[in-house]
Amino acid sequence: KQEVTQIPAALSVPEGENLVLNCSFTDSAIYNLQWFRQDPGKGLTSLLLIQSSQREQTSGRLNASLDKSSGRSTLYIAASQPGDSATYLCAVNTGNQFYFGTGTSLTVIP
Amino acid sequence: DAGITQSPRYKITETGRQVTLMCHQTWSHSYMFWYRQDLGHGLRLIYYSAAADITDKGEVPDGYVVSRSKTENFPLTLESATRSQTSVYFCASSESAWDRVYGYTFGSGTRLTVV
Numbered sequence: 151k152q153e154v155t156q157i158p159a160a161l162s163v164p165e166g167e168n169l170v171l172n173c174s175f176t177d178s179a180i181y182n183l184q185w186f187r188q189d190p191g192k193g194l195t196s197l198l199l200i201q202s203s204q205r206e207q208t209s210g211r212l213n214a215s216l217d218k219s220s221g222r223s224t225l226y227i228a229a230s231q232p233g234d235s236a237t238y239l240c241a242v243n244t245g246n247q248f249y250f251g252t253g254t255s256l257t258v259i260p
Numbered sequence: 261d262a263g264i265t266q267s268p269r270y271k272i273t274e275t276g277r278q279v280t281l282m283c284h285q286t287w288s289h290s291y292m293f294w295y296r297q298d299l300g301h302g303l304r305l306i307y308y309s310a311a312a313d314i315t316d317k318g319e320v321p322d323g324y325v326v327s328r329s330k331t332e333n334f335p336l337t338l339e340s341a342t343r344s345q346t347s348v349y350f351c352a353s354s355e356s357a358w359d360r361v362y363g364y365t366f367g368s369g370t371r372l373t374v375v
Binding site for chain 2: 154182184191192195199247250253
């Protein structure tokens with residue numbers, strides 16, 4: 151069974167810092183990987199989707215990379231803002247279903 | 261409004277009662293999913309549906325029943341609620357199986373408490 155791990159579980163940074171969130175998975179046979187943002191009491195908002203053939207995807211201040219062979223993905227957030235405070239989840243698509251990590255809770259301090 | 265909506269947002273029920281959580285999507289996506297989110301476990305798949313009248317079990321289906329008579333609706337029923345089913349439930353949809361292009365779109369969730 152695919153296992154997805156996100157480290158750290160929580161992260162607190164001052165506003166303006168660049169930061170990296172990590173996602174690792176045990177089975178490299180994936181179709182794609184998706185990063186989500188979850189605000190407290192809310193649903194999941196899709197941020198970026200990387201296909202297995204891609205190395206990275208960018209959207210605004212966000213950049214996600216994928217190294218399928220080593221089972222890792224990173225989400226890079228540039229020039230962090232207080233509005234980026236949320237929980238970030240990654241999910242890997244094995245073709246049978248998506249497997250989710252438990253998330254990294256990010257707090258950006260003004 | 262276009263999108264995926266869940267109701268109710270919050271529900272408190274007693275042990276042993278039947279409760280149904282509703283999910284409605286307006287995109288005509290073929291695939292719909294029910295997940296539960298618990299501390300320490302992340303999101304786990306309960307059931308999914310590939311089309312109207314086609315459903316299948318996910319990772320944690322015990323104690324739940326689903327139906328899909330119409331493409332846009334995918335209700336989740338807890339036939340006899342237990343305290344271990346206290347959780348936040350999310351509905352999701354996608355255009356195709358385990359969408360390889362567009363990924364998932366999620367509803368806002370239903371917070372269920374079983375007392």
